[in-house]
Amino acid sequence: MKKIFTLAILAFIGTATFAQDDVQEELKALQSAFGKDKAELVKQFMIVPADKDAAFWSVYDQYETGRKAIGKGKAQLISDYAKSYDSMDDKKAGELMKRKADLTDEFTKLQRKFFPQFSKVIGGVQTAKFFQLEDYLNNIITLGIQNNIPFIDDIDKTKIQAPKS
Numbered sequence: 001m002k003k004i005f006t007l008a009i010l011a012f013i014g015t016a017t018f019a020q021d022d023v024q025e026e027l028k029a030l031q032s033a034f035g036k037d038k039a040e041l042v043k044q045f046m047i048v049p050a051d052k053d054a055a056f057w058s059v060y061d062q063y064e065t066g067r068k069a070i071g072k073g074k075a076q077l078i079s080d081y082a083k084s085y086d087s088m089d090d091k092k093a094g095e096l097m098k099r100k101a102d103l104t105d106e107f108t109k110l111q112r113k114f115f116p117q118f119s120k121v122i123g124g125v126q127t128a129k130f131f132q133l134e135d136y137l138n139n140i141i142t143l144g145i146q147n148n149i150p151f152i153d154d155i156d157k158t159k160i161q162a163p164k165s
Contacts, residue, residue: 038064049122055121060118063114067110067134073099093152
Protein backbone atom coordinates (compact mmCIF):
# COMPACT_ATOMS: atom_id res chain seq x y z
CA MET A 1 0.00 0.00 0.00
CA LYS A 2 2.82 2.41 0.83
CA LYS A 3 4.31 1.88 -2.61
CA ILE A 4 0.96 2.59 -4.28
CA PHE A 5 0.49 5.70 -2.11
CA THR A 6 3.92 6.99 -3.07
CA LEU A 7 3.34 6.33 -6.75
CA ALA A 8 -0.06 8.03 -6.54
CA ILE A 9 1.58 11.14 -5.19
CA LEU A 10 4.19 10.94 -7.93
CA ALA A 11 1.48 10.68 -10.57
CA PHE A 12 -0.04 13.86 -9.23
CA ILE A 13 3.24 15.80 -9.22
CA GLY A 14 3.16 16.25 -12.97
CA THR A 15 -0.27 17.86 -12.88
CA ALA A 16 -0.19 20.17 -9.89
CA THR A 17 1.85 22.56 -7.88
CA PHE A 18 1.17 22.93 -4.21
CA ALA A 19 0.75 26.22 -2.44
CA GLN A 20 2.83 25.02 0.50
CA ASP A 21 6.59 24.74 -0.06
CA ASP A 22 7.09 22.01 2.55
CA VAL A 23 4.61 19.71 0.77
CA GLN A 24 6.30 20.30 -2.57
CA GLU A 25 9.71 19.48 -1.09
CA GLU A 26 8.35 16.29 0.44
CA LEU A 27 6.91 15.22 -2.90
CA LYS A 28 10.21 15.89 -4.68
CA ALA A 29 11.98 13.71 -2.15
CA LEU A 30 9.47 10.90 -2.71
CA GLN A 31 9.85 11.20 -6.45
CA SER A 32 13.63 10.95 -6.35
CA ALA A 33 13.53 8.09 -3.83
CA PHE A 34 11.28 5.85 -5.91
CA GLY A 35 11.88 7.21 -9.41
CA LYS A 36 8.70 5.67 -10.77
CA ASP A 37 5.68 7.20 -12.39
CA LYS A 38 2.06 6.32 -12.76
CA ALA A 39 2.50 4.53 -16.08
CA GLU A 40 4.94 2.14 -14.41
CA LEU A 41 2.39 1.41 -11.71
CA VAL A 42 -0.26 0.76 -14.34
CA LYS A 43 2.14 -1.62 -16.15
CA GLN A 44 2.67 -3.56 -12.93
CA PHE A 45 -1.01 -3.64 -12.00
CA MET A 46 -2.69 -4.37 -15.34
CA ILE A 47 -2.74 -7.54 -17.40
CA VAL A 48 -2.48 -6.39 -21.00
CA PRO A 49 -1.88 -9.07 -23.65
CA ALA A 50 1.16 -8.38 -25.82
CA ASP A 51 -0.96 -8.08 -28.96
CA LYS A 52 -3.10 -5.38 -27.27
CA ASP A 53 -0.26 -3.46 -25.65
CA ALA A 54 0.15 -0.73 -28.28
CA ALA A 55 -3.60 -0.13 -28.51
CA PHE A 56 -3.94 0.01 -24.72
CA TRP A 57 -1.16 2.58 -24.32
CA SER A 58 -2.58 4.67 -27.14
CA VAL A 59 -5.95 4.90 -25.35
CA TYR A 60 -4.15 5.39 -22.02
CA ASP A 61 -2.18 8.36 -23.38
CA GLN A 62 -5.39 10.01 -24.61
CA TYR A 63 -7.04 9.36 -21.25
CA GLU A 64 -4.04 10.78 -19.37
CA THR A 65 -4.18 13.97 -21.42
CA GLY A 66 -7.72 14.55 -20.20
CA ARG A 67 -6.93 13.49 -16.63
CA LYS A 68 -3.94 15.81 -16.43
CA ALA A 69 -6.06 18.74 -17.62
CA ILE A 70 -8.48 18.02 -14.78
CA GLY A 71 -5.50 17.75 -12.42
CA LYS A 72 -4.34 21.20 -13.46
CA GLY A 73 -7.82 22.50 -12.71
CA LYS A 74 -7.65 20.91 -9.25
CA ALA A 75 -4.23 22.47 -8.65
CA GLN A 76 -5.58 25.89 -9.62
CA LEU A 77 -8.53 25.37 -7.29
CA ILE A 78 -6.18 24.55 -4.41
CA SER A 79 -4.10 27.61 -5.19
CA ASP A 80 -7.18 29.82 -5.26
CA TYR A 81 -8.35 28.31 -1.98
CA ALA A 82 -4.97 29.06 -0.40
CA LYS A 83 -5.10 32.64 -1.65
CA SER A 84 -8.58 33.03 -0.13
CA TYR A 85 -7.76 31.76 3.39
CA ASP A 86 -7.84 35.16 5.02
CA SER A 87 -10.75 36.59 3.06
CA MET A 88 -13.11 33.60 2.72
CA ASP A 89 -16.72 34.68 2.52
CA ASP A 90 -19.95 33.00 1.43
CA LYS A 91 -19.58 34.09 -2.18
CA LYS A 92 -16.00 32.81 -2.52
CA ALA A 93 -16.83 29.55 -0.71
CA GLY A 94 -19.72 28.99 -3.11
CA GLU A 95 -17.53 29.69 -6.12
CA LEU A 96 -14.85 27.28 -4.94
CA MET A 97 -17.39 24.55 -4.20
CA LYS A 98 -18.97 24.92 -7.63
CA ARG A 99 -15.56 24.57 -9.28
CA LYS A 100 -14.81 21.50 -7.12
CA ALA A 101 -18.10 19.88 -8.14
CA ASP A 102 -17.48 20.72 -11.80
CA LEU A 103 -14.04 19.07 -11.65
CA THR A 104 -15.52 15.97 -10.01
CA ASP A 105 -18.12 15.83 -12.81
CA GLU A 106 -15.39 16.20 -15.45
CA PHE A 107 -13.46 13.28 -13.97
CA THR A 108 -16.58 11.09 -14.01
CA LYS A 109 -17.34 12.10 -17.61
CA LEU A 110 -13.77 11.29 -18.60
CA GLN A 111 -14.07 7.80 -17.14
CA ARG A 112 -17.42 7.27 -18.85
CA LYS A 113 -15.95 8.43 -22.16
CA PHE A 114 -12.95 6.12 -21.97
CA PHE A 115 -14.57 3.01 -20.48
CA PRO A 116 -15.83 1.78 -23.88
CA GLN A 117 -12.49 2.57 -25.55
CA PHE A 118 -10.48 0.64 -22.95
CA SER A 119 -13.07 -2.18 -22.94
CA LYS A 120 -12.73 -2.61 -26.69
CA VAL A 121 -9.00 -3.18 -26.22
CA ILE A 122 -8.71 -5.12 -22.94
CA GLY A 123 -12.26 -6.15 -22.05
CA GLY A 124 -14.67 -4.96 -19.41
CA VAL A 125 -13.14 -6.70 -16.39
CA GLN A 126 -9.63 -5.38 -17.00
CA THR A 127 -11.06 -1.92 -17.75
CA ALA A 128 -12.99 -1.98 -14.47
CA LYS A 129 -9.73 -2.98 -12.76
CA PHE A 130 -7.95 -0.03 -14.39
CA PHE A 131 -10.62 2.43 -13.25
CA GLN A 132 -10.61 0.86 -9.79
CA LEU A 133 -6.90 1.72 -9.64
CA GLU A 134 -7.63 5.21 -10.97
CA ASP A 135 -10.24 5.80 -8.27
CA TYR A 136 -7.90 4.48 -5.61
CA LEU A 137 -5.09 6.78 -6.73
CA ASN A 138 -7.45 9.74 -7.01
CA ASN A 139 -8.73 9.12 -3.48
CA ILE A 140 -5.22 8.85 -2.07
CA ILE A 141 -4.21 12.08 -3.78
CA THR A 142 -7.33 13.84 -2.52
CA LEU A 143 -6.65 12.63 1.02
CA GLY A 144 -3.04 13.79 0.79
CA ILE A 145 -4.15 17.23 -0.31
CA GLN A 146 -6.79 17.45 2.41
CA ASN A 147 -4.18 16.56 5.02
CA ASN A 148 -2.07 19.51 3.93
CA ILE A 149 -4.60 22.32 3.71
CA PRO A 150 -6.49 23.80 6.63
CA PHE A 151 -10.20 23.36 7.14
CA ILE A 152 -12.25 26.55 7.00
CA ASP A 153 -12.98 26.23 10.74
CA ASP A 154 -9.24 26.23 11.40
CA ILE A 155 -8.92 29.41 9.36
CA ASP A 156 -11.80 30.99 11.27
CA LYS A 157 -10.19 30.11 14.61
CA THR A 158 -7.10 32.10 13.69
CA LYS A 159 -9.27 35.18 13.20
CA ILE A 160 -10.72 35.00 16.71
CA GLN A 161 -8.73 37.00 19.17
CA ALA A 162 -8.47 35.87 22.74
CA PRO A 163 -10.29 38.13 25.20
CA LYS A 164 -8.03 40.59 26.94
CA SER A 165 -7.63 40.08 30.66
